[in-house]
Amino acid sequence: RMFSFDYALGPDFPSAYKISSLGIFGAFNINSWYDFNHNFLDRNSASPGRLGFTPWTYAYGPMGSIDTYFENKKYFDFLGVKYIITDGYDFNSIVYGIPGSSGQFIELGTSTITQNFVSPVENISSIGISMGGKTTNGNKIILKLDSIPYNEKFHRESSIDRIVDKKLNEFSFKQVIENIKGNEFVLTIESEQKNNDDLVIMFTHDKSEPYVLSPSEFEETRTNFSIDGVTVLGKNTVFSLNTENEKMPIIFRHDNLRIHESDNSFPRVFFVNGFEIVDKGSAQEFLLQNKEFDLRNKIVLEDQIPDTILDIIKKNNNDGIGLAEIRSYSANDVIIDTNNSKSEFLVLTDAFYPDWVATIDGEETKIYRADGLVRAIFVPEGNHTIEFHYEPILFQSGGIISLIAGIFLIAVLVYSRKFKKIVLKN
Numbered sequence: 001r002m003f004s005f006d007y008a009l010g011p012d013f014p015s016a017y018k019i020s021s022l023g024i025f026g027a028f029n030i031n032s033w034y035d036f037n038h039n040f041l042d043r044n045s046a047s048p049g050r051l052g053f054t055p056w057t058y059a060y061g062p063m064g065s066i067d068t069y070f071e072n073k074k075y076f077d078f079l080g081v082k083y084i085i086t087d088g089y090d091f092n093s094i095v096y097g098i099p100g101s102s103g104q105f106i107e108l109g110t111s112t113i114t115q116n117f118v119s120p121v122e123n124i125s126s127i128g129i130s131m132g133g134k135t136t137n138g139n140k141i142i143l144k145l146d147s148i149p150y151n152e153k154f155h156r157e158s159s160i161d162r163i164v165d166k167k168l169n170e171f172s173f174k175q176v177i178e179n180i181k182g183n184e185f186v187l188t189i190e191s192e193q194k195n196n197d198d199l200v201i202m203f204t205h206d207k208s209e210p211y212v213l214s215p216s217e218f219e220e221t222r223t224n225f226s227i228d229g230v231t232v233l234g235k236n237t238v239f240s241l242n243t244e245n246e247k248m249p250i251i252f253r254h255d256n257l258r259i260h261e262s263d264n265s266f267p268r269v270f271f272v273n274g275f276e277i278v279d280k281g282s283a284q285e286f287l288l289q290n291k292e293f294d295l296r297n298k299i300v301l302e303d304q305i306p307d308t309i310l311d312i313i314k315k316n317n318n319d320g321i322g323l324a325e326i327r328s329y330s331a332n333d334v335i336i337d338t339n340n341s342k343s344e345f346l347v348l349t350d351a352f353y354p355d356w357v358a359t360i361d362g363e364e365t366k367i368y369r370a371d372g373l374v375r376a377i378f379v380p381e382g383n384h385t386i387e388f389h390y391e392p393i394l395f396q397s398g399g400i401i402s403l404i405a406g407i408f409l410i411a412v413l414v415y416s417r418k419f420k421k422i423v424l425k426n
Contacts, residue, residue, distance in 0.1 A: 001080045005056040005065040006087035008257055022081050023052035033351055036373045039284050040075040062095040078295045079349050082265040088128055088168030088256040089240045091247040094120055097205030097238035099130035100166025109196035113189040115237045116224040123178045123243050127187060128168030130238035133200035140192040143171040148184040167256050168240050176244060203238040269336055271322040271344045274298035283372030299345055299370040309378050316342045332390040339383050348375045355392040360384050
């Protein structure tokens with residue numbers, strides 16, 4: 001599964017391109033998803049029941065989005081989120097402010113913008129600036145970075161010829177600037193062609209806003225934003241410092257988009273060899289109270305287990321975990337091949353819903369709600385073919401009603417023809 005902090009996976013994109021995304025979802029989610037989202041993924045969700053909408057970057061800023069993800073990473077891993085998409089920044093970035101939130105228009109062709117800062121990182125490979133508008137006649141926007149006091153070895157220049165509106169436009173350096181933590185710098189933004197009519201918006205944020213204080217080094221930085229040498233009081237440009245540290249590998253880049261890969265995400269289907277039984281409807285509360293619960297090897301169930309299954313599991317002594325692989329996956333059918341030397345519970349991290357039916361080698365079996373959200377079934381030892389199939393009762397009832405209605409219409413048609421013949425004879 002994927003998840004985006006930004007608008008890269010908007011409401012219609014995943015369904016249109018058949019992308020398995022954890023974010024957003026529609027208005028008709030089940031209550032267990034609302035609860036799980038609030039309890040474990042996004043406690044401060046801007047839209048209850050929807051994950052990542054309003055996009056996290058707009059709601060929390062890039063740094064707050066990264067912090068929120070890592071705070072809840074255990075549960076993103078549990079739901080199989082392997083890829084994280086960011087737009088204009090990454091897990092190695094330090095970002096001051098929220099891109100595209102508020103700003104002011106500037107005639108860049110006749111103005112010079114500067115931003116002072118103290119580096120909270122050891123190296124900088126590029127700098128992102130949140131801007132809006134566009135350049136004309138092939139004009140470029142130039143960014144210069146210099147140390148205070150000036151040192152030639154720290155001087156860098158970069159340019160862009162196209163503005164990505166509201167995003168962090170990346171100015172990349174050919175050579176990484178290194179060993180600079182604690183050093184003071186000034187970045188300068190100006191137009192390559194002077195006296196042109198290019199009107200751009202420089203997005204800014206208030207220094208007092210709390211999201212610029214994470215990480216804590218921000219509290220110690222001395223920042224100063226100015227236009228043509230005149231300080232803009234209480235404001236900074238929205239900018240990012242991008243480093244070469246590898247908090248989470250970037251496996252793909254396209255323009256501003258970056259896809260990161262998590263190496264700890266759970267497979268979509270897996271076996272567990274242990275369980276806890278709690279009262280109906282209290283599994284999520286149990287997980288909230290037991291933060292260290294091992295979701296990879298155990299599940300929380302809300303139904304009593306038949307004694308026959310309990311006896312089998314007790315003999316396992318928590319040995320071994322079987323193998324499971326999804327053979328095919330669609331909206332209404334999931335087929336899984338398994339090979340387990342012990343009888344265990346199989347978990348499919350799709351939401352539990354009553355109208356799903358599960359079979360093992362063609363024989364129907366009970367689906368349990370595990371961990372207050374997902375599906376689990378008990379699988380005897382051996383090699384098996386397991387199928388989850390969606391059979392909504394409403395559709396079944398609808399089919400019966402349609403059949404009855406069809407028979408009725410045929411009867412009416414036959415009767416009407418006979419009646420017409422009788423009338424014509426008379």
